[in-house]
Amino acid sequence: MDRKVTLAHGDGGELAHKLIQQIFVSAFGNQSESRFDATFLSLSSGKIAVTTDSFVVNPLFFPGGDIGKIAVSGTINDLSVAGAVPYCLTVGFIIEEGFPLADLRKVVKSLAVEAEKAGVQVVAGDTKVVEKGGADGLYINTTGIGLQREESTIDPSRIASGDAVLISGPIGDHGIAILAARGELGLMTDLESDCAPLNHMIDAVILGGVDVKMMRDPTRGGVATTLVELAEDFDAIIELEEEKLPIRDQVRGASDLLGFDPLYLANEGKVLFIVSESDRQKTLELLHQFPEGRDAAVIGRVTGKGVGQLLLETPLGSKRRLHRLSGMMLPRIC
Amino acid sequence: MDRKVTLAHGDGGELAHKLIQQIFVSAFGNQSESRFDATFLSLSSGKIAVTTDSFVVNPLFFPGGDIGKIAVSGTINDLSVAGAVPYCLTVGFIIEEGFPLADLRKVVKSLAVEAEKAGVQVVAGDTKVVEKGGADGLYINTTGIGLQREESTIDPSRIASGDAVLISGPIGDHGIAILAARGELGLMTDLESDCAPLNHMIDAVILGGVDVKMMRDPTRGGVATTLVELAEDFDAIIELEEEKLPIRDQVRGASDLLGFDPLYLANEGKVLFIVSESDRQKTLELLHQFPEGRDAAVIGRVTGKGVGQLLLETPLGSKRRLHRLSGMMLPRIC
Numbered sequence: 001m002d003r004k005v006t007l008a009h010g011d012g013g014e015l016a017h018k019l020i021q022q023i024f025v026s027a028f029g030n031q032s033e034s035r036f037d038a039t040f041l042s043l044s045s046g047k048i049a050v051t052t053d054s055f056v057v058n059p060l061f062f063p064g065g066d067i068g069k070i071a072v073s074g075t076i077n078d079l080s081v082a083g084a085v086p087y088c089l090t091v092g093f094i095i096e097e098g099f100p101l102a103d104l105r106k107v108v109k110s111l112a113v114e115a116e117k118a119g120v121q122v123v124a125g126d127t128k129v130v131e132k133g134g135a136d137g138l139y140i141n142t143t144g145i146g147l148q149r150e151e152s153t154i155d156p157s158r159i160a161s162g163d164a165v166l167i168s169g170p171i172g173d174h175g176i177a178i179l180a181a182r183g184e185l186g187l188m189t190d191l192e193s194d195c196a197p198l199n200h201m202i203d204a205v206i207l208g209g210v211d212v213k214m215m216r217d218p219t220r221g222g223v224a225t226t227l228v229e230l231a232e233d234f235d236a237i238i239e240l241e242e243e244k245l246p247i248r249d250q251v252r253g254a255s256d257l258l259g260f261d262p263l264y265l266a267n268e269g270k271v272l273f274i275v276s277e278s279d280r281q282k283t284l285e286l287l288h289q290f291p292e293g294r295d296a297a298v299i300g301r302v303t304g305k306g307v308g309q310l311l312l313e314t315p316l317g318s319k320r321r322l323h324r325l326s327g328m329m330l331p332r333i334c
Numbered sequence: 335m336d337r338k339v340t341l342a343h344g345d346g347g348e349l350a351h352k353l354i355q356q357i358f359v360s361a362f363g364n365q366s367e368s369r370f371d372a373t374f375l376s377l378s379s380g381k382i383a384v385t386t387d388s389f390v391v392n393p394l395f396f397p398g399g400d401i402g403k404i405a406v407s408g409t410i411n412d413l414s415v416a417g418a419v420p421y422c423l424t425v426g427f428i429i430e431e432g433f434p435l436a437d438l439r440k441v442v443k444s445l446a447v448e449a450e451k452a453g454v455q456v457v458a459g460d461t462k463v464v465e466k467g468g469a470d471g472l473y474i475n476t477t478g479i480g481l482q483r484e485e486s487t488i489d490p491s492r493i494a495s496g497d498a499v500l501i502s503g504p505i506g507d508h509g510i511a512i513l514a515a516r517g518e519l520g521l522m523t524d525l526e527s528d529c530a531p532l533n534h535m536i537d538a539v540i541l542g543g544v545d546v547k548m549m550r551d552p553t554r555g556g557v558a559t560t561l562v563e564l565a566e567d568f569d570a571i572i573e574l575e576e577e578k579l580p581i582r583d584q585v586r587g588a589s590d591l592l593g594f595d596p597l598y599l600a601n602e603g604k605v606l607f608i609v610s611e612s613d614r615q616k617t618l619e620l621l622h623q624f625p626e627g628r629d630a631a632v633i634g635r636v637t638g639k640g641v642g643q644l645l646l647e648t649p650l651g652s653k654r655r656l657h658r659l660s661g662m663m664l665p666r667i668c
Contacts, residue, residue: 012554
């Protein structure tokens, strides 16, 4: 087999057949694609959740992950925060001619490992090759199917005054790790991306009986944009306490230096919860049992209903309103 | 709204929000994405079919279609030939910075129109923007979910000596139309791509009671590669009669001139059937009722079981063995 991907790997002929057999089938152990154009699945439940995401992260390999890991995490987390149990994934690759086959193998392996950790099957795949210059190495689409959880209490219209807002860990790690990996920081950091599938941790919170009213993963646009959208969609007034935001020193330092606000930095392994006030402590305890939730914190609360808005209370007690991310901050973060 | 796509349209902020509302939600009439990270669907059946495909066709607009139409047709047809009833689609866009918003609107509209014709809903979407030079205009991934048909008799292991091989119309139209649209032919042609969703025509054949043993859409690699794979996978000897292959004059002429074999050219609106010998005529009649099946023809038969192979009988009676497409023929055909 050649050592680089060629256009012939994508044209449906002999080389494409070999690529599928040697790289994809061996990683995912799934022969079905060679026999049918679609894969059949038997579902125990009649209600499914569907989500899709394309990944164009740059660089493809970064501290804490790679595009394969993020392609699994992103879609698993989208299903999980919607209150579904992730069941299976499809994967579509767009590969630039000349891309090293060794790198493709690494990405596919990483994708397979994360899918296995998360307990989901990769059930269908597709590969396209474009000419040199037609893509930046490799792009991946994953589409996820999940089963609706019967225990799910999620319903953001139930958000009420007094509800607690929690985050499962420090914010902004992914954004700064990617920037550093691009060499755009001008400073060294040992920071790793937080990207990880969170479905097992979310399972524990739901099955632990917490009255979860809302979950979101604050990816593009960060914690602020995610909560502004939520506040506006469900007419809630949400107040965050600046002092309580978990932010690593490296993220704070880099943000100060470069003029970023960590509240707008992307996260790929964090989840925001809004839960009943009475379940605040229980949620924290459940999250703290997981490595991904070790630094979980209560960061604010819902203070009322009305014209939806997100407010930030500073350590001095003043409050300022936060808005959606506007204009370009960091392209190709996922 | 700006007239070109910018990186800020893809970063999860204010502009991305507007893009989704003004272009996608208005075309697909689906508000669910703004409230949840995944869309929930209630299914009547417990068994679903899943398929995924990325589309990188060049050029994006061509006689007979565009990337939006092909992105729907390709995935609908993959579900249909597997014996499933297409139910819904997800759509993921990767857009190059600077791409005209007017073109994006055209593509999204075409996609919505074809999805409606095919009777499927677009249930989830995603948009990523990459820097200028990071993609060639626009790439689309569609993932399809279908419901397994209870009436389906499809099972290629039932293929037996005497079975008829049919194609729903002339071959090679898409391949030559794309080449011509690229200006690589050096000759003018009024040929249009055949790209179209075929689910209603396939419905008619299945519901008409034909004993269909196999269906495939001969896309990348063409009729020859599709049938070689099938013959090898199911130990069948398939013989095609060269004289019976429906090929338009324009395709034959362009192929002769450029050294292509129409049997290896891509089709995007054709389906190959293998049916019981006794259902040959009935299948033809059912296909002929549809515009897409007007020129359907019996092109060969299964002559035995054993070491799988595809043979072509020439008008003079000699037979030659056909193999998979090997090496690059036409990149970015879909």
